[in-house]
Amino acid sequence: MKKIFTILSLVLVCLLFTACKKNSLKNLTNIGYGTSFGKCIGYCKTNLEVTSAQLSFSKSSNDGRLPKKDCQKTFTASEFEALKALFNDAKITSLPAVIGCPDCADGGAEWISVVIDGKEYKVTFEYGNAPDELKAAVLKLRTLKDGFKDCE
Known part of the structure; x- marks a missing residue:
C-alpha cells in the first residue's frame, strides 16, 4: 500500500510540473523582433517590441x-x-540562441524573442531564413514592422 501511495504521489507531482509548462504562454508578457545588417549605410538595425498595449x-x-x-x-x-x-x-525555449550564420557574407540577421515569467528567450537566425517553428510568428512580426515604414 505504501508503495502504491509513493508511486501515485510521484505521478501527481510530475503531472503538476508538466501542466505548469504547458500554460506558460499565459505568462508571456513581451515579444521582440528585429533585423540587422552589418555592412550597411543608412538605417541598418530595426527593433520591434510588442506588449498587450x-x-x-x-x-x-x-x-x-x-x-x-x-x-x-x-x-x-x-x-x-x-x-x-x-x-x-516549448519550441522557442528549446531552440538554440543562434541558428545558421546570421549576417555572414552580408546576408543580414533576424531575431525573435519572448519574455516568459521574466526570462527572455531569444533566437537569432539568417535574414529571411526563419526556423520552421517560428515562421508564422516571424511573418506576422514582419507585417507589424512594415506598418512603421512612415516612422520619421
Whole structure:
C-alpha cells in the first residue's frame, strides 16, 4: 500500500510540473523582433517590441551618423493574444540562441524573442531564413514592422 501511495504521489507531482509548462504562454508578457545588417549605410538595425498595449518600433544606423527613430502605436490585448497564439513556447525555449550564420557574407540577421515569467528567450537566425517553428510568428512580426515604414 505504501508503495502504491509513493508511486501515485510521484505521478501527481510530475503531472503538476508538466501542466505548469504547458500554460506558460499565459505568462508571456513581451515579444521582440528585429533585423540587422552589418555592412550597411543608412538605417541598418530595426527593433520591434510588442506588449498587450503597445507596439514600439525603432531604427538606427550602425555608425551613429543618423538619428535614432522611435515610433509607437497602440496594440490591443486581443491582438496580443492572437500573436501569442503563433508561438509554441516549448519550441522557442528549446531552440538554440543562434541558428545558421546570421549576417555572414552580408546576408543580414533576424531575431525573435519572448519574455516568459521574466526570462527572455531569444533566437537569432539568417535574414529571411526563419526556423520552421517560428515562421508564422516571424511573418506576422514582419507585417507589424512594415506598418512603421512612415516612422520619421
